[in-house]
Amino acid sequence: MPVEEDSSGYRWRDAPADQLRSEVAEGLGRFSRRTADPSGRKAAAVLIAIADRAGEQGIWLTERSPGLRAHAGQLALPGGKLDPGEDAEAAALRELEEELGITAPRSTVLGLLDDYPTRSGYVITPVVAWIGDAPAPTPNPAEVAVVHWIPIPDLDVDPLFVAVPGSDRLAIQLPLLGGHLHAPTAAILYQFREVALRGRPTRVDHMDQPRFAWE
Template sequence: MPAGQLHRRISEALASFPRRAADPDGRKPAAVLIAIAESAGEHGIWLTERAPSLRAHAGQLALPGGKLDPGEDPQTAALRELHEELGILLPHSAILGLLDDYPTRSGYVMTPVVAWVGETPPLSPNPAEVAEVHWIPLTDLDVDPQFVPVPGSDRPAIQLPLLGGHLHAPTAAILHQFREVALRHRPTRVAHMEQPRFAWE
């Protein structure tokens, strides 16, 4: 799909989606960024593999993001984190919209922000935060989610078959909603979808 048409479709889908905010309920606000870029005529997003030296969730796959600094909104935090993690500086005008908040087992309320990058700029991954960067074409998100039981919960966890393995929630839940809402124009909720046991601990 041409870039202009894709940009318009995603913008319209997010604008018409009745996004749900979550009550923090003691959790810390955080934001993640789904940054849509184009490389060799193909649109996709980046997932980062978290550096092994990080205190929390080292080695896990994640969208660029982190907790909000004092006075920040999710949009500002998501753009800041993209710059800090991958060296990409985007203006606020690049933001296309937001998806539902996702409360995590690790004590955060994550707000997914969707932004348009355009042609892929040079990446400068921060080695203190990022061990590896993975390019995920949008077509690779067109997979059937899997739902598996989680000990200690009456809710199944969502998994997406990606990168030769399985991507887990919260990232899997957020990307599933992005596909359904932004790419397929199908209102879909994911906040009820469980995370794997290791995300609890």
């Protein structure tokens, strides 16, 4: 089956898994990521875990449990605060296991995106890993209410940039799952699309978040 190519030059619709993995790794390898000084914020990591389901590559998004003290009910990538002595890669993989019951070795990590400082007091390091064949997630109900499967092509959507009351910066939204995904997750997935899939060194750490995510 021929591989379709869109106007940006990124071939994704029918790319075999090994080609997609190679393109993602190359895009991340060319990218010069920016780090952020915590400046009193807590270090955290999230995982963009590219997995295979019946021959289709995609990622998992979680809907956070309503019982959580912070950001309950919001859509998020698997992730959380770094434990003492952890780096971002170790923390992201640990959170994947704790939240979704999926274990992946450090060798699955393909690279990192820019640190993203949040309004709620964190500096998030996005980690990208190629999980490949994986069992179905078994979500931890204390942390995860719902798990959503997002095929890679569904990330190739046009973002929306919207004003935020009380801010001089725009926030980003991604049309996904019948609604709009908000920052920080929307910003991180947009940068993943741009850097890893389209080979564009796009920055997102200047993008704001909606007011409900400030606390």
